Amino acid sequence: MSFDTNMRFKFSILAIVLQIILIILFGIFVRYKTEDHSSSHNVTQSDDTFIDLYPFFQDVHVMIFVGFGFLMTFLKRYGFSSVGINLLIAAFGLQWGTLMQGLWHLHDGKIEIDIKSMINADFSTATVLISFGAVLGKTSPLQMLIMAVLEIFIFACNEHLVGFLGATDIGASMTIHTFGAYFGLAASAVLYRPGLKKGHDNEGSVYHSDLFAMIGTLFLWMFWPSFNSAIANHGAEQEMAIINTYFSLAACVLTAYAFSSLVEHKGKFDMVHIQNATLAGGVAVGTCADMNIGPFGAMIIGLIAGIISTLGFKFLMPIVASKLRIQDTCGVHNLHGLPGILGGIAAVVATALGAKPGFTPLLQGAALAATFGISVVGGVITGFILKIPFWGQPPDQSCYDDTVYWEVPLEEEEHDNQYQGEHGKIKMEA
């Protein structure tokens, strides 16, 4: 094996160094938003906002850690990495994101932590987790940490640019979904592996891995109204964001099932579509979520998103793999890329129709284009940095296989073969 996947010192040292740098930067720059006011009692508004939004934060938190983590456990032998590296990236990313986003909004030279900054920190990790889906199974944990460092920095800049342009993107169809998808796809293109062109034995699911993935799907689906409304203005706008997302997702489920049955052998449903395309309505309604588009408007967006996403999985994904040479493990193009662009376009239309006063189609379109361009360029650069062999990426034959980076327990039926090296996992006695 010419690849050195032993991360013993490389990974440990990088992780510890990053964490110590974070602590130092937090010590210098970060403080509680509440602390200056803790002795006065005229801050009830601030207090109530914190406790009112805390359930929204926790819903988003569940989406990030359980939703994204379990959605990717569909692979038969890559569940530890999916849910485990997801946790690693997100735990690092929320600290790094706090700094990268906070630097654009300093108060007396300090970053102030409140519930909205925590929600935004979680959001910033979502971009990396989406990109992770594009390169899943083909990268090392070390590479993913480095991707998180780079991507969250670029994400925070792009997000600031979108706001600077005067565009709105409350549910982040553009700044998170479009950005995360095309960043990941661009990186995956650079990291293209010809040896996986014919597929890989471990690239499919087994029965129970598909059920684990449904845990991820459902928590994403249920809590998406919180994702799209968490940082909306209190009152009517936040309520519309909840209602629109609720109905968009419901409509999307019907078309995802309908088109899955339509395009599959003998009218059967395909779990890949159900796990993913049912969520496209949440992505696509994101930018418009807090606009006065009417529940039926949200449902139309969801209906289209379910169709586009399912057809993307069925027909576009093989072409992207063969012609564009982009191996998109989780199909993030179909769940986040296309529906994200749909969301951006929907907002162009909605602002043209006056659904949110103060925003213009032109600037919405500019924000979408800028996001697309920056994500692709950022992803390409990141891809080349990740290509350096030092980061311990797996050889082709070990892709989609937890045993490269994890101690994996012997299955009962495997006691006689060599699936794992030398020992079982629990050793109580010397």
Place this chain on the structure above:
Amino acid sequence: MSFDTNMRFKFSILAIVLQIILIILFGIFVRYKTEDHSSSHNVTQSDDTFIDLYPFFQDVHVMIFVGFGFLMTFLKRYGFSSVGINLLIAAFGLQWGTLMQGLWHLHDGKIEIDIKSMINADFSTATVLISFGAVLGKTSPLQMLIMAVLEIFIFACNEHLVGFLGATDIGASMTIHTFGAYFGLAASAVLYRPGLKKGHDNEGSVYHSDLFAMIGTLFLWMFWPSFNSAIANHGAEQEMAIINTYFSLAACVLTAYAFSSLVEHKGKFDMVHIQNATLAGGVAVGTCADMNIGPFGAMIIGLIAGIISTLGFKFLMPIVASKLRIQDTCGVHNLHGLPGILGGIAAVVATALGAKPGFTPLLQGAALAATFGISVVGGVITGFILKIPFWGQPPDQSCYDDTVYWEVPLEEEEHDNQYQGEHGKIKMEA
């Protein structure tokens, strides 16, 4: 095979047509409750209600999609359908339920969406999901969509009747649990399959499918206080609904375990009882939940519910199957039917004791009887409609088997047999 289970066009067209009809009806009839008031600032009460009840809504949402969905994954080869068709029915049902319930409460000819209408829409889907449990494994997705159309219409009428009678049913022991159970049992009776009289190879669980089902059980169990209190009056009544449900469920767990051990071989626990009978306390305390019955009163209801439900599974279910010819896959009679009736009766007693001023035992009893009667008649009619062979129901030998309606991945040990048709699931390259 004389059954045609290929749903390619039938299902797709029905699902798309239903979704388009829903969008048209929403366009005509549905608006945000908030939108008329969005520019004024004297609607703080309304705003706070929305955000205060949003966590209750999300808890109910989790019960509907994860709770019901995973509870039914106990079958060894029917997990995709359990969690997948649950999602399909609920996503359709919440849109349809919004209309069916809203039509009874029009404002200027419009249905207004707020947090309570969203909670109620989720509630309306629960009836179909309960009925789904009775026919699980023996119906096609197409049949389930049709059942959802019919059942939610009848449910909304019955719910309105119960309110019209002047009865109270805050946690819906009657209108959801009793209704859903007997509707489903009546339909199952009409759809009786003599060929399954001796059981079916796929009708049991395997070790991990029982653990997946416990995910459903626990999320139902934990969030049941939200279910029973979500639409209660703010303040003491809502708080009592939470407290009563909390203690009823706790007491129910003890008796479910005690009686499971008592009736089983060598004093062992049976997972069927633990997955289901531990929840009966939530069902049974529903109607009384917001009444001043005292925590100990709630515990007595839970104690009885746990006993009735466990004994129902052990002794009544085989009789219902053999004598009444009702094949109740999930035992909804024991989890929703009997405890639902217990809940209705408990409210008769509680109102007689004055636990909720303004409500009378007589009208509570009338509401229970009406609900029972309407659900049985509705279920029988629905059963006959579902019996038309056009809907693609599975032949006896393919019951409880995901492969009829789903692309199912090959297990590693199955590579050499024909469990699945022609290919694995992921195909990246042409």
Place this chain on the structure above:
Amino acid sequence: MSFDTNMRFKFSILAIVLQIILIILFGIFVRYKTEDHSSSHNVTQSDDTFIDLYPFFQDVHVMIFVGFGFLMTFLKRYGFSSVGINLLIAAFGLQWGTLMQGLWHLHDGKIEIDIKSMINADFSTATVLISFGAVLGKTSPLQMLIMAVLEIFIFACNEHLVGFLGATDIGASMTIHTFGAYFGLAASAVLYRPGLKKGHDNEGSVYHSDLFAMIGTLFLWMFWPSFNSAIANHGAEQEMAIINTYFSLAACVLTAYAFSSLVEHKGKFDMVHIQNATLAGGVAVGTCADMNIGPFGAMIIGLIAGIISTLGFKFLMPIVASKLRIQDTCGVHNLHGLPGILGGIAAVVATALGAKPGFTPLLQGAALAATFGISVVGGVITGFILKIPFWGQPPDQSCYDDTVYWEVPLEEEEHDNQYQGEHGKIKMEA
């Protein structure tokens, strides 16, 4: 077999008798906090507290039932017991804890139930669930009920003592984590089984059981900020508790991964560390959570906790097993014991630095020492009571095996052997 593990009457009778005693005591002593005020409208503060804290309660509830329950499902053949006995203990414990804690805070001779008493009742069960982890697989459900009776009584006394001493412990690093861990370890020492010295075939995990355990890990991890802040003072202190826990846990993940890779074969991650040590930051920041330690202070605590916990699993656990003869199935010493003590010490340092006015290092240290001593003595006494053979503990060869206390379904590949006694689980027909 000289052990009688048939619990048919022993367990059933004890469970029913305990439940009836609880109902009687609740009838005499327990009332709603709301009920006296239900007709007046000047109790809005109380009402708002209830509904404001309800999401915190539900998060804690999920941690207790899903978090602890699934965390222990890592064992290959002990998932039913892990999640099932967890439910049993917690459902009993929350009722018993309501009484044991309430007796220290009577109002007119009554225990009043409100949202904080419910949160505290859930907390009191956590101690038993932690201790359960130390004896997991080696005890009967009957023994666990008895442990719950004894431990919650002693816990409530110790908790009262800590408050009486004038110490603070908002996130319960001492009163729950340290207490639960050393209580369980002391009991496990008394129950030492020399026959398990060489390990046991069932003592490891399989691939999917490790994924089930990650469900537990993640829900604990995500909702830990709610655990540490649920009963904090409204406003700045509660907000700091959330923020500190959020960042402590994030930092802890990085060091848990780094040290897992550092100490394991070829730099691989070990699921035992990831499932457990990533949570140590939540334990260790508990006592200090509502103090003004700064986000970077919280991160330092998390960083140290992740290191200590991982090293504890790798190097200390085998020594504890061989030298101290304490068989700690889940490694609660490394997740709750050491990080709990770290949390107690951190609060000594933080109060010395003035992070929470009104509290002194001396009394914090006294509280930690008292908690440690009381838990060890309580655990030893409980261990001797549990050692009485009457309680139906399993013989060594049946440890870590669900089939002793559960009806376990036949696996498909097991149809021909005798894994289960006489029948499959579902019998619809006589």
